[in-house]
Amino acid sequence: MSTRHILLGLLAAGPSHGYDLKRRHDERFPQARPLAYGQVYTTLQRLVRDRLAEVDGTDADGGPERTLYRATEEGAAELARWSAEIAPPAPFVANEIFAKVVVAILAGGDPERYLREQRAAHMARMRDLTAVKTAPGADLSTVLSADYALTHLDADLRWMTTTAARLTSLTAEVDHR
Amino acid sequence: MTADNSTAPLLAARGLVKAHGRTEALRGVSVELAAGEILAVTGPSGSGKSTLLHCLAGIVRPDRGAITYGGERIDQLPEARLSELRRTEFGVVFQFGQLIPELTALDNVALPLLLAGRGRTEARASAGEWLERFGVRGQQELRPGELSGGQAQRVALARALVTGPEVVFADEPTGALDSLAGEQVMTALAHAARESGTSVLLITHDARIAAYADREVILRDGAEVAEGADAVEVSR
Numbered sequence: 403m404s405t406r407h408i409l410l411g412l413l414a415a416g417p418s419h420g421y422d423l424k425r426r427h428d429e430r431f432p433q434a435r436p437l438a439y440g441q442v443y444t445t446l447q448r449l450v451r452d453r454l455a456e457v458d459g460t461d462a463d464g465g466p467e468r469t470l471y472r473a474t475e476e477g478a479a480e481l482a483r484w485s486a487e488i489a490p491p492a493p494f495v496a497n498e499i500f501a502k503v504v505v506a507i508l509a510g511g512d513p514e515r516y517l518r519e520q521r522a523a524h525m526a527r528m529r530d531l532t533a534v535k536t537a538p539g540a541d542l543s544t545v546l547s548a549d550y551a552l553t554h555l556d557a558d559l560r561w562m563t564t565t566a567a568r569l570t571s572l573t574a575e576v577d578h579r
Numbered sequence: 580m581t582a583d584n585s586t587a588p589l590l591a592a593r594g595l596v597k598a599h600g601r602t603e604a605l606r607g608v609s610v611e612l613a614a615g616e617i618l619a620v621t622g623p624s625g626s627g628k629s630t631l632l633h634c635l636a637g638i639v640r641p642d643r644g645a646i647t648y649g650g651e652r653i654d655q656l657p658e659a660r661l662s663e664l665r666r667t668e669f670g671v672v673f674q675f676g677q678l679i680p681e682l683t684a685l686d687n688v689a690l691p692l693l694l695a696g697r698g699r700t701e702a703r704a705s706a707g708e709w710l711e712r713f714g715v716r717g718q719q720e721l722r723p724g725e726l727s728g729g730q731a732q733r734v735a736l737a738r739a740l741v742t743g744p745e746v747v748f749a750d751e752p753t754g755a756l757d758s759l760a761g762e763q764v765m766t767a768l769a770h771a772a773r774e775s776g777t778s779v780l781l782i783t784h785d786a787r788i789a790a791y792a793d794r795e796v797i798l799r800d801g802a803e804v805a806e807g808a809d810a811v812e813v814s815r
Contacts, residue, residue, distance in 0.1 A: 458728070525789065525790065528786060528790035531790070532790040532791055536766050536770070536791075553787075556787050557723075560786070
């Protein structure tokens with residue numbers, strides 16, 4: 403994920419300082435890893451270096467003085483370019499679950515049991531996410547991020563279900579190579 | 580009817596066997612549903628999910644095995660008593676709501692109350708409240724053919740819950756809906772069930788719908804494969 407573009411996107415709403423940007427990032431992307439302050443300030447400095455953002459004075463607001471940043475016109479253009487850029491559809495063929503199943507077959511393990519337990523772990527996580535997104539008062543960011551995670555877990559789970567059904571033929575294929 | 584012992588399951592099946600002709604749909608399935616629990620039964624097509632629901636809901640009788648409800652054997656009850664149980668204690672929702680096409684949404688929901696001997700005014704008032712809870716009060720005078728799929732399923736849910744059943748049996752209740760409408764229907768069902776303490780036996784092949792349940796039982800070839808184990812250790 404491009405932190406620099408996300409910060410530029412947050413700056414599109416108006417000048418802001420690092421502390422506020424971190425808080426708004428964590429609110430908007432509740433299921434993502436929270437941003438470290440150090441990463442926010444380093445990214446802001448790089449945006450200024452690349453002329454995509456600039457310092458817009460300071461803001462004390464009764465507390466310590468904070469540097470305000472705003473996006474430049476170049477920054478707005480870069481954000482528009484990045485937003486419209488199509489992300490390559492990722493094939494995810496190097497997935498860890500896939501690797502474990504193949505290795506379990508190669509090493510004479512118990513891939514069916516692994517798939518069953520992995521499926522249970524996926525379902526437990528899907529139940530947690532469903533509870534989060536259907537809780538009274540869940541905001542749109544929370545619902546969207548939980549939906550995104552649920553859809554990807556569901557894709558894994560469909561693959562695991564199909565693979566469990568195909569295990570017999572898959573085992574024969576791997577054994578013959 | 581409630582369980583004598585609070586730790587005993589509300590509904591339990593032991594060793595259910597059911598054949599359709601020469602095909603064994605259930606081959607010794609055992610399952611328990613606790614009071615207030617939402618249990619998902621998942622599995623591929625033909626795994627016996629719907630047959631299990633039909634047996635548990637008293638719609639068909641198993642060939643072998645036992646079903647208890649509130650501690651009482653129900654698989655051998657006379658048809659009249661079983662029918663009363665279905666009317667008073669159970670609610671059922673199918674994939675295609677199976678609403679009566681000639682009746683309005685309001686009258687469809689009021690019907691189970693009228694069959695239970697309640698007055699028309701009271702039945703319609705109750706039905707209206709349930710339609711309100713499911714967000715389809717505005718469609719109460721429409722007939723099923725005039726409703727969207729999601730609206731029709733919400734009406735079907737209201738009809739299943741209007742009598743205050745202890746258990747709702749839902750057979751692929753979102754199976755005919757797009758994913759957003761399906762999630763809205765499932766959210767409505769889960770909220771209503773949790774608010775009223777109603778148990779739900781939910782048949783689905785969709786993991787995202789099963790994730791609304793507290794627990795999952797997987798069927799394959801008429802037997803349960805595994806219960807979704809929450810205790811599985813996840814490496815971090």
